[in-house]
Amino acid sequence: MWIHLSNESKDPLYKQLKDQIKQQIIDGTLEGDTELPSIRTLAKNIQTSVITVKRAYSELEQEEFLYTRAGRGTFVKATEKRILQQKVEKQFETEVDRLFQLGASLGLSIEEMMTIIQRLKEERK
Known part of the structure; x- marks a missing residue:
């Protein structure tokens, strides 16, 4: 480790x-x-x-x-890969939801938030 x-x-x-x-x-x-x-x-x-x-x-x-x-x-803990993946996805969903709430509180629409995400994705390539 x-x-x-x-x-x-x-x-x-x-x-x-x-x-x-x-x-x-x-x-x-x-x-x-x-x-x-x-x-x-x-x-x-x-x-x-x-x-x-x-x-x-x-x-x-x-x-x-x-x-x-x-x-x-x-x-x-011995856990199936599928269950581990579900835990990871659930944690990610929680964080995305938190970000959507933050964006909404800042006055951003879902479309504006998605545009920002797409821009960041392109910058990471």
């Missing part, structure tokens, strides 16, 4: 850690039932606080990407 946290990112450290672990689960780098480092070990390895790792692990457990066995450790 490779993790890189940046103090220059707009995202808090726990979210960076959570997102990186989640991505490694989704792309298959971390397979089901793989044991993750203990909270203290990972905190030491990536030079962050125990609280940061604990929050990332806790949120991933709430989202059903991880599970914890008392006295044994934290593990990647």
